[in-house]
Amino acid sequence: AYFLDLCDELGLYVLDELTGWQHHYDEGVGAPLVEALVERDVNHPSILFWDNGNEGGWNTALDDDFAQYDPQRRAVLHPWTTFSGVDTSHYQTYSSTASKAAGPAIFMPTEFLHGLYDGGAGAGLNDYWKLMGGSQRSAGGFIWALVDESVVRDDRGGALDTNGSRAPDGILGPFREKEGSFFTIKDIWSPVQLASPAYYDSVFPASFDKTVKLVNRYDFTNLRTCRFTWQLLAFPLPGAGPGHQVLSQGQAAAPDVAPGATGAVTLGLPADWTGADALRLSVTDPAGRDVSSWTWRVRKAPDFAARLVKPATTGSVTATETTTDVTLVAGATRVTIGKSSGRLTGVRRGSTPVSLANGPAPAGGAATLTAFSHFRDGTGWVVQADYSGDLTSVRWRLDANGWLRLEYRYRATGDHDHLGVNFDYPETNVRGLTWLGDGPYRVYKNRLRGVQPHVWSKPYNDTATGASGFAYPEFKGYHARTCWAVLDTTEGAVTVVAAEEGLFLRLFTPATGPDPQNAVATYPAGGISLLDGIAPIGNKFHGVASLGPESRPNAATGDYYRTVHFRFDA
Structure with a gap:
């Protein structure tokens, strides 16, 4: 009841379920359970539907029982099939989602994009959500699942047991640690969105006119009741630690944008705003809760390279x-x-x-x-x-x-999982990483949202997401739009500086839990890679070929060129 009280207060939409998984209750057992369920929860306005079971666990003889105790006669759903005019089919491919979103029934999958081992959940969501959001027959969907349901095993010295690939694997760890997909989902499902896809690039747009165009995806809230604040940031150089310095900040007048409409916020930046390294815009709702934030780099990779890599004026080699x-x-x-x-x-x-x-x-x-x-x-x-x-x-x-x-x-044409070059380096020598780039979480080709430019730092770990380690953010994997990085090793500091935009820094190959099925991504040879294109990740039920455009291989376009600077310090 307390959970539903919170849903009422926060305005969350709830499907209240008569529990049962792939097998149904007999009518004699189920009827009193329906009565108890509905009489307990009937007065919660957050409940939009009743679920008669889950994934095939329904007994049609109980369908009319819900209305006996619900004066609103809310619709009853059968999760995993079409009932009451609502198609709740689970784990559809991208193409079958397109078909269903164009079909005669309301499409609302009660499970999709299974989050096993960091595949699915946020990975692939941007494509699915564009597809579903562009259909008048789509009512959204539910990602499985929220939390890693791990059990502490006293017989294994306190180890966390996830039951391999069989237990729910969510976007939060067993102690509610936030995984990378948490932030991707938060970004994509935020009620305040950027109007242009180009603005989701963390590099500042050249055409910027000190206004930001927004889409209001609230159902009832006008953006004029929200609060918009901006900050101009300076990033520290290597050796100065992570973080940023706030050079100046202010509040922008909240725009009058009705639910479902598009508008723009005028920031009112000072005349010297182009001297900052980055601009951050943050939005809070009428209750003061964080809704969205975006950071754009004003300075580009060549600017940081010029600041860091000075040519020698004396000496010789x-x-x-x-x-x-x-x-x-x-x-x-x-x-x-x-x-x-x-x-x-x-x-x-x-x-x-x-x-x-x-x-x-x-x-x-x-x-x-x-x-x-x-x-x-x-x-x-x-x-x-x-x-x-x-x-x-x-x-x-x-x-x-x-x-x-x-x-x-190098030259490449056609489809490729990886574009770039590799080096060898022993993983056992690595202690940590500090870098200026999108983070702090690793990315995949089909999960680039949810990370932001910053000077980040993280120690080495060998986490297999959702299976072992449970240290987040994970150390290994692909890191987006890297400007510079300092690898802390037992042999000293290895500094890498990109002279051009868009470098993906790959650090080793992440571990994967047992029986990942399709929830895998590919990695190139070597331990450290400098890449122009990276691989997507699949989910438990679908390989990348069954997902959307962002999950396709990199379409190489011919000749590629990069300059990268290295420095080796004690």
């Missing part, structure tokens, strides 16, 4: 060549490139080895070395490698100040 490699030395930094591959084969910082190696190797396809050369370049030294195949060229340049620049080009 020495080079030595053997039959197998070329070694470049700048102060305490020593870099070795293999002559037969053009790949990094060794790094040392003073007497300490840094185990980054065997890259850049193409994340897909092959490369055959066709030419290799090296030469002095001002205060630095260049190693040039050319290839036939998918990787076309690699140029290394060590500067006298210890910055190592990598420029690489």
Whole structure:
């Protein structure tokens, strides 16, 4: 009853269920249960429907019993089928969802996008929700499930037992830890949405006119009753820790936007707003609760690269060549490139080895070395490698100040899970990561919403989402729109700086729980990858081929080019 009191207060919509899963109650048992259920809950306005069982667990002889005790005669549903004019079919593919949303019945799946092991739930939701939201016959849907229903096993030393892939796996951990899909769902299902898909890119739009166009998805609330605040942010540089500094802030006049309508909020930013690193806009509802927030980077990746990577003005680099490699030395930094591959084969910082190696190797396809050369370049030294195949060229340049620049080009057309290059690095040496990029959670190609640009920090963990570890955010996986990252290792700090926008930083391959079925994503070889395209993840019941456009492979368009800077510090 207390839960339903909260639903009444918060305005949540409830389906009140006569419990039963894939098997129904006999009429003699079920009739008194219906009576008790309805008489207990009948006065809660949050209840829109009664559910006669769950997933096939209904007895049609009980359907007319609900109205005997409900003067409103609310509709009765049979979850997993069509009844009372409402199609509640579970776990539809993207194409079958399109068909049902265009069908004669109201479509409202009482379960969809199963959240097993981080697949489903938020992954794929953006496509499904656009499809469902664009249909007048769609009434929304219910994601399974909210919470990981794990049991503490005293006979296993207090280990959390999720019963493999059979127990509910939600967007909250067993102690209500928020997983990445929690924030994706919060973003997509927020009642205040950005009107243009382009505004969901965390890079600030070039056409920005100090107004933000919004869609009001509230059913009853005008946006003029909400509160809109903005902040201009400055991000710390590597070594200064995570977070941000608020340069200035203010409140924008709430726009008069009726439920279902589109409008715009005028921010009233100061004249010097373009000097900030980022702009954040936050919305709270009439009760002061957080509804939505968006952060856009004013500064782009090349701006941060120019701020961090300064060319040397003095000093020089020495080079030595053997039959197998070329070694470049700048102060305490020593870099070795293999002559037969053009790949990094060794790094040392003073007497300490840094185990980054065997890259850049193409994340897909092959490369055959066709030419290799090296030469002095001002205060630095260049190693040039050319290839036939998918990787076309690699140029290394060590500067006298210890910055190592990598420029690489590759060619790809057609569909690919991964676009970019890989390196090897031993996972056992890693202690943590601090980075400027979208976070703090990892992403997939079909789950890019719910993360925001910031300077984030997280320690290493080996969590298998929903199965073991239960440390969130997970350390391993794909990280979106990375500007710079500092990998904390037992060998010192490895700094990576992107000179162009849109870099996905891949860190190792995440563990997966037992029997994941289709709830898997693919990862390239190596341990650390610099990528232009990443893979989607499937869900328990559907592989990525059965999901929407965001779950399709990356459609490669030809030639790709990137510059990435490395630094190795004690």
